[in-house]
Amino acid sequence: MIVALIVVCEIGFWVLLAAGLGARYLLKMPRLGMGLLLCEPLLEIVLLVATALDLKSGAEPDWTHGLAALYIGFTVGHGHRTITWLDGHAAHRFAGAPRPARAPRYGMARARHEGVIWTSTLIAAVTASALLLLAIWYVDDPSRSTTLQAWILQAWKVAGIHGLIALSYALWPRRAPEAGAGHESPEDAREQRTAGVERHGR
Template identity: 40%
Template sequence: MIVTLIVAAEISWWIVLGLALSTRYLLRWRRTSTALLIGLPAVDLALYALTVLNLRGGTQASWMHALAASYAGFSVGYGPSLVAWADRHFLHRFAGGPKPLPAPKYGPERTAHEWQIAKRTVVSAVITLGLISLLMPLSAGAAHVGTFAQWYWKLGIAAVVNVVVAGCYSLWPKEPPAGVRVEDGRVVEDGRVAEKVESGS
């Protein structure tokens, strides 16, 4: 049952997001779109609530229950940025908006970008582990508790790795290669390509 709930929640989340963007840019129903966007976290919270009920009903705890909790954590940490990404691409594709800019690759902008990723990962991990902690009393037996406990070090490692990567970019910012001109951390002109074309001709 829990697998079905997770799949249904995943599909529902994207359907609600698609409806929100469609009503905003195709139908110009901004209030409806806003209401749908606000409802996105409700999908993950509903999944978590059903997970709690599933465990309270006597179902044996498994890693799938922890995965269901992670959906709510991911929604808090990465949800806003994912919605913003989808919004930019939908606006460009269907409403004549500007082409979305790629993520910055060099300089302080790349460093700031890596810290944003680290922040989202840490927030997601903290929320997920908090929700898993609430599930643990509902699981029967030490073996079931151990199933949930594995997520502590797994998510902890993921958060630490992201922070270390961001820290490395702070200590050693990535600089563009010679011949590459960047603006706001993004490549606007690559002289190396021109040199290759000229040498080839």
């Protein structure tokens, strides 16, 4: 049941997101669109309540409860950033707003960008760990909560691996290709021009 509910929540997330953006920019009903987008957290609340009721009914804590905690944590950590990113592109495509700025690709600007994304993963790990600790307290039986404890370790393992990847961008920053090297893409050319304008502006 928990796995099925996770799938339903994931599908519901994208359906509400598409409906909210469609109402906001295609139907020109921003209040309705905002209302639909604000319903997104209700999916996580439903999943949280269902997981708690499942444990209360005497279900054996297993990987499905751990997966539910990680899913909720991921949504809390990365959901807002995902919605903001898609909203910016929808506004550009359907409402004439400026094109959202692309993520930096080189140097310390890229390292800072990766650090911000890792912060979202850190929030996800903290949220999932808090939910799992609450579940362990709720079960109140160390012999039945070993699986939940293992999922806490998994959450921080993912956060640690992502943190090392983000750190690598700071320790070994990617360098922009030299002008005239013959391998410059149109996007790289635009970034080079923008960087040149910024340097001259200073």
